[in-house]
Amino acid sequence: MTTLYSGERLTAIYHLTGNETEARAKAQDLTLEQTVELPDALVTDPTIRANIIGRIDELTPIASDLYSAEISFSVETIGDELTQLINVIFGNISIKPGIRLERIELPPSLLKIFHGPRFGRVGLREFLNVPERPLLCTALKPMGLSVEELADLAYQLALGGIDIIKDDHGLANQPFAPFEERVVRCAEAVARANQDCGGHSVYAPNITAPFPVILERARFAKQHGAGALLICPGITGLDTMRALADDDEIALPILSHPAFQGSYIADRTSGISHFCLFGQLNRLAGADAAIFPNAGGRFFFTKQDCRALVDGCSTNMGTIAPIFPTPAGGMGLQRVPEMRAMYGRDVILLVGGGLRSHSPDLVANCNFFRELAEKM
Amino acid sequence: MTTLYSGERLTAIYHLTGNETEARAKAQDLTLEQTVELPDALVTDPTIRANIIGRIDELTPIASDLYSAEISFSVETIGDELTQLINVIFGNISIKPGIRLERIELPPSLLKIFHGPRFGRVGLREFLNVPERPLLCTALKPMGLSVEELADLAYQLALGGIDIIKDDHGLANQPFAPFEERVVRCAEAVARANQDCGGHSVYAPNITAPFPVILERARFAKQHGAGALLICPGITGLDTMRALADDDEIALPILSHPAFQGSYIADRTSGISHFCLFGQLNRLAGADAAIFPNAGGRFFFTKQDCRALVDGCSTNMGTIAPIFPTPAGGMGLQRVPEMRAMYGRDVILLVGGGLRSHSPDLVANCNFFRELAEKM
Numbered sequence: 220m221t222t223l224y225s226g227e228r229l230t231a232i233y234h235l236t237g238n239e240t241e242a243r244a245k246a247q248d249l250t251l252e253q254t255v256e257l258p259d260a261l262v263t264d265p266t267i268r269a270n271i272i273g274r275i276d277e278l279t280p281i282a283s284d285l286y287s288a289e290i291s292f293s294v295e296t297i298g299d300e301l302t303q304l305i306n307v308i309f310g311n312i313s314i315k316p317g318i319r320l321e322r323i324e325l326p327p328s329l330l331k332i333f334h335g336p337r338f339g340r341v342g343l344r345e346f347l348n349v350p351e352r353p354l355l356c357t358a359l360k361p362m363g364l365s366v367e368e369l370a371d372l373a374y375q376l377a378l379g380g381i382d383i384i385k386d387d388h389g390l391a392n393q394p395f396a397p398f399e400e401r402v403v404r405c406a407e408a409v410a411r412a413n414q415d416c417g418g419h420s421v422y423a424p425n426i427t428a429p430f431p432v433i434l435e436r437a438r439f440a441k442q443h444g445a446g447a448l449l450i451c452p453g454i455t456g457l458d459t460m461r462a463l464a465d466d467d468e469i470a471l472p473i474l475s476h477p478a479f480q481g482s483y484i485a486d487r488t489s490g491i492s493h494f495c496l497f498g499q500l501n502r503l504a505g506a507d508a509a510i511f512p513n514a515g516g517r518f519f520f521t522k523q524d525c526r527a528l529v530d531g532c533s534t535n536m537g538t539i540a541p542i543f544p545t546p547a548g549g550m551g552l553q554r555v556p557e558m559r560a561m562y563g564r565d566v567i568l569l570v571g572g573g574l575r576s577h578s579p580d581l582v583a584n585c586n587f588f589r590e591l592a593e594k595m
Numbered sequence: 596m597t598t599l600y601s602g603e604r605l606t607a608i609y610h611l612t613g614n615e616t617e618a619r620a621k622a623q624d625l626t627l628e629q630t631v632e633l634p635d636a637l638v639t640d641p642t643i644r645a646n647i648i649g650r651i652d653e654l655t656p657i658a659s660d661l662y663s664a665e666i667s668f669s670v671e672t673i674g675d676e677l678t679q680l681i682n683v684i685f686g687n688i689s690i691k692p693g694i695r696l697e698r699i700e701l702p703p704s705l706l707k708i709f710h711g712p713r714f715g716r717v718g719l720r721e722f723l724n725v726p727e728r729p730l731l732c733t734a735l736k737p738m739g740l741s742v743e744e745l746a747d748l749a750y751q752l753a754l755g756g757i758d759i760i761k762d763d764h765g766l767a768n769q770p771f772a773p774f775e776e777r778v779v780r781c782a783e784a785v786a787r788a789n790q791d792c793g794g795h796s797v798y799a800p801n802i803t804a805p806f807p808v809i810l811e812r813a814r815f816a817k818q819h820g821a822g823a824l825l826i827c828p829g830i831t832g833l834d835t836m837r838a839l840a841d842d843d844e845i846a847l848p849i850l851s852h853p854a855f856q857g858s859y860i861a862d863r864t865s866g867i868s869h870f871c872l873f874g875q876l877n878r879l880a881g882a883d884a885a886i887f888p889n890a891g892g893r894f895f896f897t898k899q900d901c902r903a904l905v906d907g908c909s910t911n912m913g914t915i916a917p918i919f920p921t922p923a924g925g926m927g928l929q930r931v932p933e934m935r936a937m938y939g940r941d942v943i944l945l946v947g948g949g950l951r952s953h954s955p956d957l958v959a960n961c962n963f964f965r966e967l968a969e970k971m
Contacts, residue, residue: 223770252893255737256763257948267739296738298769300805302830306765306854310827313857314894361631362672363643387632389682393674394599429676430806430838451686454678456832462806478682481689482866483858490858517628518690572633 224270228291230324231308235286236317236488239278242286245318246275249290252311271296287321299332301458301504309491320491323499330537337464338472338507339540340533340565346446346472347382348419353559353592354567355380355585356474356508356545357574359405360387366396370404372581376574377412377420379585383567384409385449386425388476398424398436399443406444421446423474426463427454434462437469447472447507453479457504464505474545475506484524493524498531502539508567512548513558522561529562543567552577552584555591568592600646604667606700607684611662612693612864615654618662621694622651625666628687647672663697675708677834677880685867696867699875706913713840714848714883715916716909716941722822722848723758724795729935729968731756731961732850732921732945735781736763742772746780748957752950753788753796755961759943760785761825762801764852774800774812775819782820797822799850802839803830810838813845823848823883829856833880840881850921851882860900869900874907878915884943888924889934898937905938919943928953928960931967944968 233249235242247259250273255262262268270293277289297304309320325333338346347354357376359369369390376384384405392398402424409422426436426448433455437448448471452460464473477497483490491500493511501509509532512518514525525546533541544566546558551573558568570588577584609625611618623635626649631638638644646669653665673680685696701709714722723730733752735745745766752760760781768774778800785798802812802824809831813824824847828836840849853873859866867876869887877885885908888894890901901922909917920942922934927949934944946964953960 248893254765255739256734256765257737258952261948261952262737264737264739267737271737271739295770296765298767300767302803302805302827303765303767303769305830306767306803306827310764310830310854311857313829313855314853314860314888315857316861316895358632361633361638361640361643361647363631363640363647388686389630389632389672389679391674391676391679391682393679394671427678427682429678430832430835451678451682453689454681454686454832454834456806456830456835458830459806459832459835477690478686479689481687481691482861484690485692485858485865486862489861512690517624519692572637576634576637 224293224295225328227294227326227328229294229297229326229329230276230289230291231320232322233288233290234281234319234321235288236284237286238284239280239286242288243278246278246288246290249273249312249318250275253307254292254296256311294326294328297329301333301461305457317488319489320495322492322495325536327537330539333461333503333539334465334505335502335536335539336505336507336542337470339542341540343472343507343543347421349382351564353562353564354382354543355588355592356383356385356567356569357381358385358387358569358571359390360571362387362389363395366400366404369396369401370408373405373422374408374412375581376585377409377418378416379582380418380589381420381585383421383423383447383474385423385447385474388425388427388449388451388478390425391427399439402440402445403443410444423447423449425449427451433459437463441469441471445471447474449474449476451476451478452504453477457500460506461504472507473505474508474510475501476510493528494531497528498534499536502532502536502542506542508543508545510545510547510569513546513550517549545569547571552588552591555588556594559592559594600669600671601704603670603702603704605670605673605702605705606652606665606667607696608698609664609666610657610695610697611664613660615656615662618664619654622654622664622666625649625688625694626651629683630668630672632687670702670704673705677709677837681833693864695865696871698868698871701912703913706915709837709879709915710841710881711878711912711915712881712883712918713846715918717916719848719883719919723797725758727940729940730758730919730943731964731968732759732761732943733757733950734761734763734945734947735766736947738763738765739771742776742780745772745777746784749781749798750784750788751957752961753785753794754792755958756794756965757796757961759797759799759823759850761799761850764801764803764825764827764854766801767803775815778816778821779819786820799823799825801825803827809835813839817845817847821847823850825850825852827852827854828880829854833876836882837880848883849881850884850886851877852886869904870907873904874910875912878908878912878918882918884919884921886921886923886945889922889926893925921945923947928964928967931964932970935968935970
């Protein structure tokens with residue numbers, strides 16, 4: 220039966236709290252917990268011992284009472300599925316304290332299975348006809364507006380040259396702006412504005428939706444002129460996003476929104492790193508852009524968190540393309556120069572309410588946003 | 596447009612850290628963040644102010660620097676979808692510190708939309724033909740066993756009278772035990788044992804799987820004799836589980852496994868309470884049993900956590916039936932009397948490795964497990 224095992228391994232890097240003895244015990248526990256779920260003494264089969272139980276490849280002190288553990292697993296524990304990959308790297312172990320998933324490294328055989336983003340940075344720039352400058356994004360809000368009001372807003376934002384006009388992620392299928400009607404009217408409004416001003420704006424409806432209708436909504440959006448999709452993989456599951464990215468009929472850029480994922484990064488000594496969750500896992504699961512709350516906005520990410528996330532969006536993952544970090548969360552136009560300086564040009568700048576409050580002339584505000592973004 | 600709003604509201608109860616001023620600021624922020632995502636001053640439409648922004652119905656001190664906030668939202672913010680319900684009660688706010696979702700209260704109009712568990716406690720007892728005693732459950736493990744070995748194990752466990760023989764949640768579709776072959780052989784083995792001993796055991800395969808194939812796997816399992824299903828809603832998304840529970844063709848009991856959900860309960864001052872996450876949300880999303888790590892096992896739940904979880908499994912939720920708490924996670928047979936005393940009879944006792952290590956005679960161990968569980 221050993222021929223089942225290729226010898227190829229994936230590696231997950233964890234930070235473990237405790238002194239060396241404690242950290243080693245955690246690492247050893249992890250090798251069992253994420254695979255056989257039995258005490259070591261009960262695993263007698265030599266093939267299983269050699270090929271299923273995880274292996275501690277390195278355990279290094281990195282700070283006082285903090286260790287970095289590189290633990291590798293046979294690719295065969297995964298069975299080619301993202302759901303099981305998530306389970307092996309952070310399933311049960313999410314329930315134990317003092318273990319933080321920092322980074323993953325996948326071998327070629329797994330990278331071949333996960334296609335990652337359909338567009339990535341290069342593809343999205345081509346798709347949106349924006350070769351160099353930062354991309355501009357805003358949100359249709361607030362929840363409660365009618366379809367007519369949202370479409371009017373979308374028209375003006377497109378006239379102002381915003382590249383991606385997305386639904387607020389709280390727009391689902393509510394009675395005040397039902398999904399299908401909203402998509403038809405907002406996509407039409409953006410197309411009309413593009414014609415009127417020669418622009419290339421796209422509308423990105425929120426397709427975070429119940430399991431049985433999500434594919435249907437994505438297809439409806441595509442057929443009715445949406446130019447991108449917004450989804451919250453924390454709510455739908457990461458593999459749902461992956462399936463949408465892999466769907467050749469849908470074939471639209473995907474913006475990943477962090478709603479319901481905050482608990483993974485709430486505690487510095489457990490959960491998942493910003494690098495891995497918003498960068499690596501978003502990419503594996505097909506996102507072209509990772510929306511996140513910028514440092515100094517309504518949320519509490521630090522600059523260091525944001526930089527780590529940006530690294531996760533672009534770190535080498537073989538065939539998995541880099542994606543756009545998309546800082547957001549209460550950014551006003553006055554902060555654009557600072558964001559431009561911090562993130563460089565490979566960024567999607569997402570300004571929501573701040574774009575609306577700058578002056579009463581929304582189109583002028585959009586133009587000003589673009590000028591700020593273009594300045595180096 | 597006011598006719599769109601019924602006046603019915605759902606309520607979410609949060610624990611907020613800080614002094615009264617800080618807690619009130621958090622509560623106010625929450626009413627905006629979970630709905631309009633705009634600063635209060637930018638929301639000028641009176642209909643939206645009255646119907647969309649959340650409302651602080653109560654703010655009560657419960658400990659030093661800890662407040663309980665009851666915040667209600669119009670049912671229209673939900674649009675009848677579990678995905679958007681999750682978003683409204685804990686989407687963006689999951690990213691802010693010092694806010695813990697403790698409990699939800701849904702009005703009749705929402706409870707009517709979510710059917711909850713198909714079986715619940717009463718239905719599962721009927722289905723398994725176990726009117727009174729605690730139900731017995733175990734797991735096929737370790738990962739790495741062949742289909743033949745798993746089926747042999749399943750046969751013996753069924754012969755020993757274990758009510759539910761589930762896959763370990765790490766069994767997916769790996770080369771050593773591919774899903775379809777495993778389901779066919781294990782279901783057949785359990786059926787044969789039932790015939791041989793006049794039992795009623797069921798086999799519950801793990802259907803945690805990629806989005807495009809999960810429904811297919813559940814149907815395959817049903818068609819080939821599986822008697823229940825195991826799923827990790829933290830990985831697939833809660834609504835995926837709900838869709839499976841609502842599927843009249845599948846119509847099997849569902850065991851919910853907590854893999855990848857640990858981060859929601861890692862920090863006592865953020866995330867989601869055990870009561871709400873494993874109790875209320877599991878029920879809303881159609882689970883018949885909530886698997887969780889028992890106090891004093893391989894994980895770190897306290898007795899208080901476990902009791903809160905049990906409460907969440909049975910608290911009045913209108914038409915949503917109570918479900919079985921299913922303590923697990925490194926329980927040996929010697930702990931069954933204590934679990935019996937703590938959980939009473941309305942429990943599924945899940946003993947995995949402990950059942951195997953008790954003595955070399957697995958069938959005898961199963962019988963002993965049952966005797967212990969039947970004793971009051």
